[in-house]
Amino acid sequence: MDKSSREVADVFSSYTIDQLNGLVLRMRAFAKKRLGDYNDNHNGQQKLDFVFNVFQKALTDIRKWDKDKCDFENFLFGVLKSEISAYHKKAKRRKPPEEEDGLDESYILDIPIYSEEVGHDDLSFDEIDNKKLKENYVTLLKDSGASDLEMLIFECWCENIYKPSEISDFLEIDTTEVYNAVKRLERRKSKLNSQVK
Numbered sequence: 001m002d003k004s005s006r007e008v009a010d011v012f013s014s015y016t017i018d019q020l021n022g023l024v025l026r027m028r029a030f031a032k033k034r035l036g037d038y039n040d041n042h043n044g045q046q047k048l049d050f051v052f053n054v055f056q057k058a059l060t061d062i063r064k065w066d067k068d069k070c071d072f073e074n075f076l077f078g079v080l081k082s083e084i085s086a087y088h089k090k091a092k093r094r095k096p097p098e099e100e101d102g103l104d105e106s107y108i109l110d111i112p113i114y115s116e117e118v119g120h121d122d123l124s125f126d127e128i129d130n131k132k133l134k135e136n137y138v139t140l141l142k143d144s145g146a147s148d149l150e151m152l153i154f155e156c157w158c159e160n161i162y163k164p165s166e167i168s169d170f171l172e173i174d175t176t177e178v179y180n181a182v183k184r185l186e187r188r189k190s191k192l193n194s195q196v197k
Contacts, residue, residue, distance in 0.1 A: 004064040011072045012059075022148040023073065027051040027080055029152060029171055033159055034084045050087070054079045134158060140192045149177065150185045 015023065031047040045053075054076055057063040065075045141154060149171075156167045164182055168175040 002061040002064070004066075005059050005061045007067060008058045008065055008072075012055075018148075022151075023076075024048070024051055025148070025171075026152060026155065027054070027076065029155070030077060030080060031084060032170065033161075034081070035087075045087075050080060050083055053083060057083075137192070141188065144188055144192060146185065146188060147181065149173070149181045150188070153178065153181055153185055 012020070028047050028051055031050045035047060035050070054063075057079060058065060058076065063079045065072065067075075070078070138151070138154070141151060146154070152171055153167055156162075156170060161167055161170055164175055164178045167182075168178045171178070
């Protein structure tokens with residue numbers, strides 16, 4: 001076992017069952033966002049297969065973690081993003097060229113989207129694109145006792161998913177749970193905004 005895989009195994013063994021379940025849930029939500037919500041069969045793989053492939057590659061030195069460059073979870077999500085990107089490239093190569101039917105559907109893409117239509121419009125999250133700021137916010141949320149669901153909702157907000165109904169569909173949980181967690185998270189966020197700026 002190489003040094004990198006030993007370090008990965010050590011970090012995994014330090015996780016509690018709840019922490020590991022939360023990590024898998026967040027990674028599956030990330031995969032769902034990147035792969036689309038149409039079905040759960042991607043050339044014979046389900047979204048969880050992508051997550052467990054990341055774990056396997058990290059534990060068998062196919063993908064090596066350099067802990068000086070990034071933290072453990074950023075490494076896992078980076079590998080997952082890379083796996084999904086490779087899947088899309090492979091799928092594009094396999095796809096037969098579409099026949100031209102002479103219809104111009106470009107007008108569909110020209111419809112402007114206004115922020116009022118998207119839902120929740122919170123300008124403080126425009127800055128979350130800054131990776132360091134997001135990491136600081138995540139740390140503050142964890143330190144303030146945010147639940148796994150609140151952390152997932154925060155990740156959804158960072159991915160421009162604001163409506164509780166959309167978050168509920170995306171995370172595949174009850175809308176009532178999302179509403180309650182959003183209220184808690186908004187109260188928590190209003191206290192933390194002054195610490196982040």
